Amino acid sequence: MVCSSMGLASGRKQFQNRSARLRAPRKGYILQHASSAYGYVKPSVCIADRLLYSRLPLKNATVLYKRIHGKEWHYMHRFKNLPAHTALSLLIAYAIPSFCQTAYAQAADESAAASDTKAVLVTGSRIPRASKEGPTSVTVITGEDIEKQGYRNVFDALSSQTQNTGMTQGADFGNTFTPAANTISLRGLGPNHTLILLNGRRIADYPVAYDGSVNFVNLANIPSALVDRIEILNSGASAVYGSDAIAGVVNIITKKQVSGIDFNIKAGGTQHGGGSNQRIQLTGGGSSGNLSGVFGVELSRTQPVWSRQRDFMSSTSSDGTAPTRILSRQNVDSGKYVDPGATCSQLGNLFYDSVVRVQSKSGAYCGSGKAQPAFWTTMTQNESENLFGSLSYQLGAKTEVFSDLMLGFNATQNNTRGPSWTSEAVGNSYFFNQNSGANESWSRRISPEEIGAATRYNRKWNDVAANLTVGIRGDIPSTSSWNYEAAYNISAYTSRKTTPLLLNSVDSFFLGPRLGYDADGVAIYAPDPSRLSQPLTPAQFNSITGEAISRDKSWTQTLSLSANGELFNLPAGPVRLAAVTEFGSQGFSNTPDPQINQGVFYNQAAANGASGSRQRYALGTELNIPILKQLVATVAGRYDEYSFAGRNDGKFTYNTGLEFRPAKTLLFRGNYATSFRAPDMNYIYSSTTRGYYSSTTDYYRCQQAGQPLAGCDYNNYSPGANYIQTGSKDLKSENGKSWSYGAVWSPSSNFDISADFWRIQIDNLVTNLDPDTILHNEANCRNGELDPNSPTCVDALRRVQRNPANAIFNPNAIQNILVNPINAAQERTSGLDISGKWRIKAGGAGDFLLKANYTKVLSHHYKQFSDDPDTDELNSLTNADWGSKVNASVTWLRDKWTSTVQVTRYGSLPNADQTARVSPFALVNLSASYQISPQASISLIVNNVFNSVKQDNSAGWPYYPVGNYNPYGRQGWVEFNYHFGS
CATH class of the missing domain: 2.40.170.20 (TonB-dependent receptor, beta-barrel domain)
Structure with missing residues (x-):
């Protein structure tokens, strides 16, 4: 039902009797031409009624309105030809302008007869107008x-x-x-x-x-x-x-x-x-006097959907991609993994019974295709x-x-990510293993079974x-x-x-006590490898987590x-x-x-x-x-x-x-x-502010490795590079x-x-x-496509901080992008x-x-x-x-x-x-x-x-x-x- 409030020409003192024969409404329909049931009223007054929201049959019904003069504004109403089983309630209120706008906008959405409606406010203007359609849609x-x-x-x-x-x-x-x-x-x-x-x-x-x-x-x-x-x-x-x-x-x-x-x-x-x-909703209202x-x-309440609950994304390996590393020991000097042997079988029941020994070009490690889906909502x-x-x-x-x-x-x-640990991550991500006499980097992902449930994280x-x-x-x-x-x-x-x-005590949990530093500042440990391959209990996980x-x-x-x-x-x-x-x-x-x-x-x-x-x-x-x-x-x-x-x-x-x-x-x-x-x-x-991008493409390392972008190991890798903003x-x-x-x-x-x-x-x-633009420019400056002395190159090379080219671990990897x-x-x-x-x-x-x-x-x-x-x-x-x-x-x-x-x-x-x-x-x-x-x-x-x-x-x-x-x-x-x- 259309409300006649907010009409700027509506200064009349008399309110004429109006009536309208109503067509049979159905749910979702606005009664047509109902505005003729209303006369002009004061600008700040709006007449509305329950018929607007009713789903009841009203065919051939007639509604009459009339203003009664006096100190206060009152209205009387009368209905004719209402079906006997229909109970109607007419709500008559002095409504605020936005309500008048409400009534109009709903009616206008179903009727193009703009001339039948009175002026109301519509978003985009502070002047009431008689049509929803204005100079802007x-x-x-x-x-x-x-x-x-x-x-x-x-x-x-x-x-x-x-x-x-x-x-x-x-x-x-x-x-x-x-x-x-x-x-x-x-x-x-x-x-x-x-x-x-x-x-x-x-x-x-x-x-x-x-x-x-x-x-x-x-x-x-x-x-x-x-x-x-x-x-x-x-x-x-x-x-x-x-x-x-x-x-x-x-x-x-x-x-x-x-x-x-x-x-x-x-x-x-x-x-x-x-x-x-x-979801439960309860809405109501009414009036008493003025x-x-x-x-x-x-x-409302919504339970999560986990990636593992959708077959097509329940494993990262379904397209032939190598399983995610769950346990690895890497000799930093040679770049090769230390073969875990039968160790992977000790972790086989983790990540929903999916941990296996994986042979890669850099050696063997324990991996699972369900490591990421297990912790991703x-x-x-x-x-x-x-x-x-x-x-x-x-x-x-x-x-x-x-x-x-x-x-x-x-x-x-x-x-979006379960708990994981890399040795000495705050340093070089590797340590000197006193037992093996080599610089090593250890890593371990912790499974839902070890912490009680994925929701624990x-x-x-x-x-x-x-x-x-x-x-x-x-x-x-x-x-x-x-x-x-x-x-x-x-x-x-x-x-x-x-x-x-994870707490800062996690290094000692897996590696034992730090024994000092060598001449190059590398931390020294004498770790027990069984600590890495032994499944954790929820109590042990709680002891290293805050x-x-x-x-x-x-x-x-x-x-x-x-x-x-x-x-x-x-x-x-x-x-x-x-x-x-x-x-x-x-x-x-x-x-x-x-x-x-x-x-x-x-x-x-x-x-x-x-x-x-x-x-x-x-x-x-x-x-x-x-x-x-x-x-x-x-x-x-x-x-x-x-x-x-x-x-x-x-x-x-x-x-x-x-x-x-x-x-x-x-x-x-x-x-x-x-x-x-x-x-x-x-x-x-x-x-x-320090953070990381969801994904990054390192164009320079792709060029350095001679790999086309589509198959590059550094294309769109996730999580992406760190930034400082x-x-x-x-x-x-x-x-x-x-x-x-x-x-x-x-x-x-x-x-x-x-x-x-x-x-x-x-x-x-x-x-x-834009970090992608910065990395594009940096790569082109390094390969000579752009003048290394140009302002663009000077700026790009300054913004990308990398590991040294002779770094033992991850040479030339991006440390930070300055934005x-x-x-x-x-x-x-x-x-x-x-x-x-x-x-x-x-x-x-x-x-x-x-x-x-x-x-x-x-x-x-x-x-x-x-x-x-x-x-x-x-x-x-x-x-x-x-x-x-x-x-x-x-x-x-x-x-x-x-x-x-x-x-x-x-x-x-x-x-x-x-x-x-x-x-x-x-x-x-x-x-x-x-x-x-x-x-x-x-x-x-x-x-x-x-x-x-x-x-x-x-x-x-x-x-x-x-x-x-x-x-x-x-x-x-x-x-x-x-x-x-x-």
């Missing part, structure tokens, strides 16, 4: 879409959208800095170039930087039970929202009006084992509790106070996220169309990470004041203006466990904490100008200034848009916007610009189609120096978005709703320095983003049945070996629901109906494109809903 995902299209949560729904063409490292990625978080990458520009809002307001970043570099918002903590809808603005919008809104804006809008209590329970799992999950409220609770374990509450109180006909509170508690566990995160908003809104006195809102919002995120680590606990937090707060209304009238209509001023601040801190720097743990580099904060203020304005009845212009401008690290950085951005409607069924639109992004605080305040307080803001143009054709309320071309460019891009952020790069991309929907009424066969969305990236170029040639990222074999994406669905509704088939097709990707492309891939989801009674329904949901897994064997285990797809296979759930109350 907006994609809407309803809370019901999340369920019926098979999405597990808010992140799933967003990541499946066609605009999300970028690959991201999420909770199920594996080796990553942020395995307890999920994010998206609109247009393939990275998670830090998409602004994420909750009810139109900023929320705190995840306190640990994505990929160790950029700040982002964690989407794993948004409970789907509380989502009314999600709006995605498909263009830059810094002139409206400020920093970060370069690739687009995602606005997650929670429910504001609920009548009664809704209970939902959902349970399921994967066909091939692991991943069982359960007070109304909504509450929600969501509890491809779906993280998670338990979460999310709470939400919203209250509003009507002080009078013109004023309302409101507040929202959301709390989230998340406990996450994952595992899980990393754990305990996160708490909180968002609070309080405010007041209403009409500005002595005006007929102006209203205001003043609000304060604060958001905070804390994360406690627990990491199991836990490091790090604490991270982030926060943001904003005080805002906004107003909108009519300035004056033109022949084509009123000129409308919106203005906003904001004051805010944000900060973060990363605090590592002090035991790391005290030398408590084995082979741990020094860990330095980091923290910082910054303040900002902003002034913005926006105009909506009806030049002609058919032509409307939008102009917005905003100035933001940030204060950090002892300096100020300001930026003015602007936005212009045109809407031309030569006919009621046709819209031509265009938009040009400038945007910016303040430097990530992690880039600014990061202290010296430092921040920079001299970074400047990024500058962006975007433009788009397109058309929308809606010949009837049952059909519409739109097409939009878009282009986005970022200049002065803040980026860490730091710079303002140098440019990135630009362009593409095409096409979307459409078609409703078909098939009489007794029911109704069908067809939807489709398509995104095609036409170009994507990047260059690190202004004088560098462009890199074609779209066709690059090192870029794992998709070049195209399609979403399509068919929903069938008949009587008490509703069913949806959802298909997502992903474009091609480079293979893991970066030598060719893997073919496109499609996933099919299915849901079916049955309305048992007016209060109860049951649903069956199946994801990946055809049990498809995209495999890629080109570069070995794990044999699938990690980060782009998942290896779960078919998943299924059963869901039950029940509504308490009228």
Whole structure:
């Protein structure tokens, strides 16, 4: 049902009686032409009703509304021709603007009759308008879409959208800095170039930087039970929202009006084992006098999927690759392994009975193909509790106070590597064996059987996220169309990470006491070889293992004041203006466990904490100008200034848009916007940070060994090289610009189609120096392809630190890559978005709703320095983003049945070996629901109906494109809903 609130021309004192005959609705459908049941009301008042959410038969019913004058605003309503068995409840409330927006956006998604609706707010503008379609396209995902299209949560729904063409490292990625978080990458520009809002307001970043570099918002903590809808603005919008809104804006809008209590329970799992999950949701609300409220609770639990539970990736040796070393003794001087003989049989029952003696070109060792899969979770374990509450109180006909509170508690566990030990790892990784008289390097991997279970070595995160908003809104006195809102919002995120680590006593556990050092500084031991081959007990493992606990937090707060209304009238209509001023601040801190720097743990580099904060203020304005009845212009401008690290950085951005409607069924639109992004605080305040890349290609050693890249021992090796990263307080803001143009054709309320071309460019891009580029340049400088004395070579050779060429162990191996952020790069991309929907009424066969969305990236170029040639990222074999994406669905509704088939097709990707492309891939989801009674329904949901897994064997285990797809296979759930109350 459409709500008539927020109409700027709605200053009338009389409220006419209205009525509408309602068509028979079915689940998932919005009642058509219902806006005629409402008259104009005051700008800050919205009438809504339970019919919007009802699944009950209402055919030929009539609803009447009438305003009754008096000190307070009241309404009476009357129903005619209601079926005798149907119990209807009409919720009449003074709702906040975002609720009015909710009602409209849902209705507009199903009807092209924009003229029948009144003005509401839509993401991308602060001026209410009468049509969802404006100068820039907006994609809407309803809370019901999340369920019926098979999405597990808010992140799933967003990541499946066609605009999300970028690959991201999420909770199920594996080796990553942020395995307890999920994010998206609109247009393939990275998670830090998409602004994420909750009810139109900023929320705190995840306190640990994505990929160790950029700040982002964690989407794993948004409970789907509380989502009314999600709006995605498909263009830059810094002139409206400020920093970060370069690739687009995602606005997650929670429910504001609920009548009664809704209970939902959902349970399921994967066909091939692991991943069982359960979820309980409880939402409710109501009103008493001038007070109304909504509450929600969501509890969920997910068990992990381990690599060993999927046959195709249960062993790293299934493609003929040599088994991973479990036990080895290497003579460093000769480079040969000391034959373990029958020793391997003593370990044969470890790693699920897979340890064997392996003969290699360097000698024999004990190995297993299940060493890595045994400790790798491809779906993280998670338990979460999310709470939400919203209250509003009507002080009078013109004023309302409101507040929202959301709390989230998340406990996450994952595992990407089991415990392993190498002798004297903090030194040269070898020692002088007094018993053999040789320099030796010993190594040992510890199995799940020896520690009790693989979960004993899980990393754990305990996160708490909180968002609070309080405010007041209403009409500005002595005006007929102006209203205001003043609000304060604060958001905070804390994360406690627990990491199991071997203690520094592990060398003596396997080697015995250190006997001193030889003349070259090499440690001397007289070890007993049986210590290496003897399986450990869980108690022994506990004696050499401890836990490091790090604490991270982030926060943001904003005080805002906004107003909108009519300035004056033109022949084509009123000129409308919106203005906003904001004051805010944000900060973060990363605090590592002090035991790391005290030398408590084995082979741990020094860990330095980091923290910082910054303040900002902003002034913005926006105009909506009806030049002609058919032509409307939008102009917005905003100035933001940030204060950090002892300096100020300001930026003015602007936005212009045109809407031309030569006919009621046709819209031509265009938009040009400038945007910016303040430097990530992690880039600014990061202290010296040490870490490692998930994988690295050492081009120099490949050339040195005379090996082609495809078969090189040093190609894409994992884990990759170590790096040392430092921040920079001299970074400047990024500058962006975007433009788009397109058309929308809606010949009837049952059909519409739109097409939009878009282009986005970022200049002065803040980026860490690309390690792959550094290694490319370094190799070419060493082999003479580039001038060794050129600035590029001097810089590259300085940044790559290697072992000496005459080192006894691992000569010329990379020790560290030195990286730091710079303002140098440019990135630009362009593409095409096409979307459409078609409703078909098939009489007794029911109704069908067809939807489709398509995104095609036409170009994507990047260059690190202004004088560098462009890199074609779209066709690059090192870029794992998709070049195209399609979403399509068919929903069938008949009587008490509703069913949806959802298909997502992903474009091609480079293979893991970066030598060719893997073919496109499609996933099919299915849901079916049955309305048992007016209060109860049951649903069956199946994801990946055809049990498809995209495999890629080109570069070995794990044999699938990690980060782009998942290896779960078919998943299924059963869901039950029940509504308490009228």
